Amino acid sequence: MKRFACGDVVPGCDATFVCDTEDDILVQVAQHAAAVHGMSEVPDTVVAQVRERIYAVA
Numbered sequence: 001m002k003r004f005a006c007g008d009v010v011p012g013c014d015a016t017f018v019c020d021t022e023d024d025i026l027v028q029v030a031q032h033a034a035a036v037h038g039m040s041e042v043p044d045t046v047v048a049q050v051r052e053r054i055y056a057v058a
Contacts, residue, residue, distance in 0.1 A: 001057045004029060008053040009046065010037065022054050 004025050006013040015036065017028045029050055033039040039046075 002054050003057045004050060004054045006032065009049045013037075018057065022051065025054055026050065 001018055001020060002022050002025050003016065003018045006015040006017075006029070013036070015032055017025050017032070019025045019028060026047065030042050033042050033046075042050075
């Protein structure tokens with residue numbers, strides 16, 4: 001399992017995502033970014049920041 005906390009990239013956001021794979025996390029994050037943060041596209045720089053902060057959970 002993988003975990004990502006949006007607040008690690010966007011201060012003040014308390015959304016967290018737990019999925020089987022990093023790719024699944026990225027899909028959920030893109031949907032969240034559009035719905036909550038008004039981002040129609042997630043820039044490569046933000047994707048890189050997200051990837052750096054995804055970690056494995058037991």
